Amino acid sequence: AQSVSQHNHHVILSEAASLELGCNYSYGGTVNLFWYVQYPGQHLQLLLKYFSGDPLVKGIKGFEAEFIKSKFSFNLRKPSVQWSDTAEYFCAVGYQKVTFGTGTKLQVIP
Amino acid sequence: KAGVTQTPRYLIKTRGQQVTLSCSPISGHRSVSWYQQTPGQGLQFLFEYFSETQRNKGNFPGRFSGRQFSNSRSEMNVSTLELGDSALYLCASSYEVTDTQYFGPGTRLTVL
Numbered sequence: 001a002q003s004v005s006q007h008n009h010h011v012i013l014s015e016a017a018s019l020e021l022g023c024n025y026s027y028g029g030t031v032n033l034f035w036y037v038q039y040p041g042q043h044l045q046l047l048l049k050y051f052s053g054d055p056l057v058k059g060i061k062g063f064e065a066e067f068i069k070s071k072f073s074f075n076l077r078k079p080s081v082q083w084s085d086t087a088e089y090f091c092a093v094g095y096q097k098v099t100f101g102t103g104t105k106l107q108v109i110p
Numbered sequence: 111k112a113g114v115t116q117t118p119r120y121l122i123k124t125r126g127q128q129v130t131l132s133c134s135p136i137s138g139h140r141s142v143s144w145y146q147q148t149p150g151q152g153l154q155f156l157f158e159y160f161s162e163t164q165r166n167k168g169n170f171p172g173r174f175s176g177r178q179f180s181n182s183r184s185e186m187n188v189s190t191l192e193l194g195d196s197a198l199y200l201c202a203s204s205y206e207v208t209d210t211q212y213f214g215p216g217t218r219l220t221v222l
Contacts, residue, residue, distance in 0.1 A: 032208060043113075044200065044213040090153065095208055097166040098143070100153035 002027040004093050006101035013081050014109050021076040021104050023065075023091030033074040034092040035065055036100075044090070050074065061085070083110045112136065114203050114214035122220045128189040131217045135182050135203030142184040143211060144176060147198040156199075159184055160206070188219075196221045 003026045013019060025033070035047040048059025055067040065076045074091060086108045091101040115134045123129050135142050143166075144156040155168040159178035176186040182203075188195055198218050202211035 034210075036213075043215050044202075046210055046212075049210055092153075097155055097158065097168070098211065099155065100145075102152040 002093055002097070002099045004091050004099050004101040006089075006091050006104050008104045009102070010105045010107070012107045012109065015083055016080050019076070019078040019081050019085070019106070021089055021091075021106070023074045023076065023101060024072050025074065025091070025093040026072065027093050030095050031093060032095055032098075033065075033067060034098070035059065035063070035074075035076050036090045036092060037087045038090070038103075039087045047076070047089070081106070081108050083108045114201055114212055116199075116201050116214040116217050118217060119215065120218045120220075122222060123191050124222050125191055125193060127191050128187065129191060129219060130185055130187045131199055131201075131219070133184045133186075133201030133203075133214060135184070135201075136212055139203035139205055139212075140182050141204045141206055141209075141211075142178055142182065143202045143204075144184070144186050145200040145202065146170075147200055147216070148196075153200070156186065191221045193221050195219065 005024045007022045033050040036044045037047050038044050047063050048057050050057045050067045058064045063078050088103045088105050090103045092098050117132045141160045143158040145153050147153045158166040162178045173189045178184045198216040200216045201214045204211045
């Protein structure tokens with residue numbers, strides 16, 4: 001069975017700090033990987049996705065993620081966070097059935 | 111292009127009742143997936159429909175069911191509601207389930 005693990009449940013950063021959110025997955029077949037974000041009071045939105053090709057994926061709002069197959073990881077990064085990045089971030093994996101991680105709440109302090 | 115719409119946005123029911131939630135996908139999308147989101151369990155996959163057929167199902171009891179119509183609109187039904195069914199129910203649509211899913215705003219169900 002596929003599973004996703006997000007180790008950081010709650011992260012607090014100051015503006016301009018660098019961000020890295022961990023995501024590890026367990027999946028036996030063709031893997032599609034996603035990061036979604038949920039801003040307060042808003043829908044889940046796709047930040048970025050990996051289906052195949054270059055393992056370094058760039059998404060919206062300056063986010064990027066690196067797929068490391070040998071480590072079963074797909075960590076999310078941003079060099080310099082802003083207050084507006086305060087949100088909950090979800091890693092997800094799957095092909096026909098998508099499994100989400102439990103989410104990481106990011107709080108950015110001005 | 112209009113996004114995924116879900117109705118109603120909020121619903122309050124009592125234990126034992128049943129409820130039907132509706133989802134209209136983005137025009138052209140044929141795959142509709144449903145998820146339950148709770149603070150304790152996070153986002154959990156319920157089922158996925160494509161061309162009126164349920165193709166994938168999560169680990170939920172038979173009280174949770176769904177269907178999809180020929181215009182790709184989908185409904186999910188929960189019978190004999192329990193307190194633990196209180197959650198945000200999210201619908202997501204895509205051209206194919208293997209493509210990027212676009213989420214609706216959700217229906218907030220409260221069971222009293």
